[in-house]
Amino acid sequence: MSKIFTKEDVASHNKGESLYIVIDEDVYDVSKFQDEHPGGKKILQRVAGKDASKQFWKYHNEGILKKYKAQLQIGSLDTKKVEEPAPATEPAPAPKAEPSPEPVSGDVKPSAFAEPQDPFGELIPFADPSWYQGYSSPYYNETHAAFREEVRQWVDSELEPYVHEWDEGKEVPAHIYKQMGERGYLAGLLGVKYPEEHTPHRVKSVPPERWDHFHEMILTDELSRAGSGGLVWNLVGGYGIGCPPLVKHGKKELVDRILPGILAGDKRICLAITEPDAGSDVANLGCEAKLSEDGKHYIVNGEKKWITNGIWADYFTTAVRTGKPGMNGLSVLLIERSAGGVSTRRMDCQGVLSSGTTYVTFEDVKVPVENIIGKENQGFKVIMTNFNHERIGIVIQCVRFARVCYEEAMKYAHKRKTFGQCLIEHPVIRMKLAHMARQIEATYNWMENIIFQAQCMEETEAMLKLGGAIAGLKAQSTQTFEFCAREASQIFGGLSYSRGGQGGKVERLYRDVRAYAIPGGSEEIMLDLSMRQSLRVYQMFGMKL
Ligand code: HEM
Numbered sequence: 001m002s003k004i005f006t007k008e009d010v011a012s013h014n015k016g017e018s019l020y021i022v023i024d025e026d027v028y029d030v031s032k033f034q035d036e037h038p039g040g041k042k043i044l045q046r047v048a049g050k051d052a053s054k055q056f057w058k059y060h061n062e063g064i065l066k067k068y069k070a071q072l073q074i075g076s077l078d079t080k081k082v083e084e085p086a087p088a089t090e091p092a093p094a095p096k097a098e099p100s101p102e103p104v105s106g107d108v109k110p111s112a113f114a115e116p117q118d119p120f121g122e123l124i125p126f127a128d129p130s131w132y133q134g135y136s137s138p139y140y141n142e143t144h145a146a147f148r149e150e151v152r153q154w155v156d157s158e159l160e161p162y163v164h165e166w167d168e169g170k171e172v173p174a175h176i177y178k179q180m181g182e183r184g185y186l187a188g189l190l191g192v193k194y195p196e197e198h199t200p201h202r203v204k205s206v207p208p209e210r211w212d213h214f215h216e217m218i219l220t221d222e223l224s225r226a227g228s229g230g231l232v233w234n235l236v237g238g239y240g241i242g243c244p245p246l247v248k249h250g251k252k253e254l255v256d257r258i259l260p261g262i263l264a265g266d267k268r269i270c271l272a273i274t275e276p277d278a279g280s281d282v283a284n285l286g287c288e289a290k291l292s293e294d295g296k297h298y299i300v301n302g303e304k305k306w307i308t309n310g311i312w313a314d315y316f317t318t319a320v321r322t323g324k325p326g327m328n329g330l331s332v333l334l335i336e337r338s339a340g341g342v343s344t345r346r347m348d349c350q351g352v353l354s355s356g357t358t359y360v361t362f363e364d365v366k367v368p369v370e371n372i373i374g375k376e377n378q379g380f381k382v383i384m385t386n387f388n389h390e391r392i393g394i395v396i397q398c399v400r401f402a403r404v405c406y407e408e409a410m411k412y413a414h415k416r417k418t419f420g421q422c423l424i425e426h427p428v429i430r431m432k433l434a435h436m437a438r439q440i441e442a443t444y445n446w447m448e449n450i451i452f453q454a455q456c457m458e459e460t461e462a463m464l465k466l467g468g469a470i471a472g473l474k475a476q477s478t479q480t481f482e483f484c485a486r487e488a489s490q491i492f493g494g495l496s497y498s499r500g501g502q503g504g505k506v507e508r509l510y511r512d513v514r515a516y517a518i519p520g521g522s523e524e525i526m527l528d529l530s531m532r533q534s535l536r537v538y539q540m541f542g543m544k545l
Pocket residue numbers: 021028030037038039040043044047052055056059060061064068072500501502
């Protein structure tokens with residue numbers, strides 16, 4: 001496959017039957033591809049036998065080459081410089097700082113790691129967080145840097161080139177979810193210490209005892225770089241909100257029986273709270289669970305709506321009414337599909353197409369009493385504690401999606417010319433990018449601070465003290481995302497109005513915006529809660545007005 005060609009060799013393949021082109025000194029045989037080329041056959045024939053790099057980069061993103069390279073590249077030009085492999089004897093780069101002698105999960109030492117990490121990524125200003133770009137940060141050590149690289153490599157090679165197809169097909173191949181388990185990623189997404197005892201799988205670049213909230217953040221952040229809410233919600237959506245209540249509040253026998261299959265990526269779990277008639281207003285849920293006469297089962301009847309991953313789920317972490325109206329009559333049950341009486345149907349939605357948004361009905365489902373998560377009629381607290389983790393997950397995704405919109409627009413603004421100038425030369429375009437960048441950076445920095453606080457606090461304390469700020473941050477992040485999707489769309493023009501192609505990520509993300517601004521607490525509820533909750537807590541601190 002890796003043949004060396006002269007320019008003359010390539011030039012001789014310039015006819016319909018045998019058609020070679022050169023892109024960045026690599027040679028591609030597009031003879032068979034020309035008929036299926038979405039841009040047309042003729043345009044390829046016009047550059048047949050020639051260097052088509054300039055034309056190629058005008059119309060495509062780097063994702064196209066990643067996807068088609070293996071299929072179409074047949075070699076390189078003899079003028080191409082071969083990259084020297086690093087000598088085997090080269091010493092490993094010195095660690096930037098001494099690791100903590102006895103690292104524990106959640107152990108972040110401000111200042112100990114304040115020396116900058118090596119720059120990483122494409123170094124486009126604000127297209128990655130500043131700690132990727134050679135700036136100091138107190139939050140990250142060498143395990144975070146190594147993990148960032150591990151995930152990025154996977155996303156760049158095996159996810160990002162295919163997300164458009166997956167989104168249009170409304171499904172992510174099952175083997176990708178399985179890989180989430182095998183790579184040890186599912187086990188790291190629970191907002192608790194790495195559950196070593198329930199899985200043989202380990203994250204390659206982070207020992208379990210060093211796993212912390214920032215690793216979890218990096219995983220979600222890097223997955224989001226693929227630019228598809230559907231992908232991220234498919235892989236971490238149902239699991240990331242459905243599994244933590246089981247792990248934190250489930251009975252040991254239940255956890256031991258169910259968790260290993262879930263962590264391995266063999267079984268899927270989702271969270272079923274919202275109903276056709278009750279969403280953010282959790283205290284009004286109606287799905288009922290009645291104790292059987294022998295006291296061994298709950299019999300569950302009711303409907304759940306907009307349930308992420310529901311169509312694929314084996315387990316449903318479900319909010320049910322076991323007692324009187326209001327918040328003190330709610331419980332949480334783990335419902336197993338295998339019990340019978342569970343029906344799921346895919347819902348047709350505006351965005352996050354590959355996430356499997358589902359309508360669920362429970363009809364006389366028999367659930368063993370051992371499957372209760374937390375205590376009877378005390379499910380409201382389980383649900384509320386879970387919200388912080390869910391909302392932070394949403395925030396991480398929104399900030400990266402906003403960055404993706406910004407990054408795509410920034411790259412496009414450097415290649416698209418109007419009125420004789422690249423878009424980036426126009427002040428009005430720079431103004432748009434600047435407004436995007438300032439909101440992204442402000443939101444990311446607030447998010448880092450809150451994740452650090454969560455890491456330093458015990459869970460109930462975090463729920464109390466951070467709930468208000470997290471609610472405010474969620475609204476901040478979804479508004480930033482919406483703003484950036486809109487502004488990037490304006491920069492792309494028609495290219496982000498049609499699906500796929502260069503503006504494809506921005507078009508898709510724009511459709512995904514509402515799937516973040518509404519669930520997990522709508523912007524309106526979040527902003528109000530941020531004030532109510534913070535005032536209540538600060539009153540306890542001794543607020544003086
Ligand atoms: C390895 C070679 C090539 C591959 C694999 C390829 C692949 C594709 C794909 C997948 C699309 C759909 C849009 C997208 O997803 O971005 C596309 C569109 C297009 N391609 Fe290519 N292409 C190649 C070379 C070229 C070359 C050399 C030219 C120009 C001389 C060209 C011109 C176009 C045009 C004009 C479009 C339509 C863009 C639009 O809709 O805005 N392509 N190509």
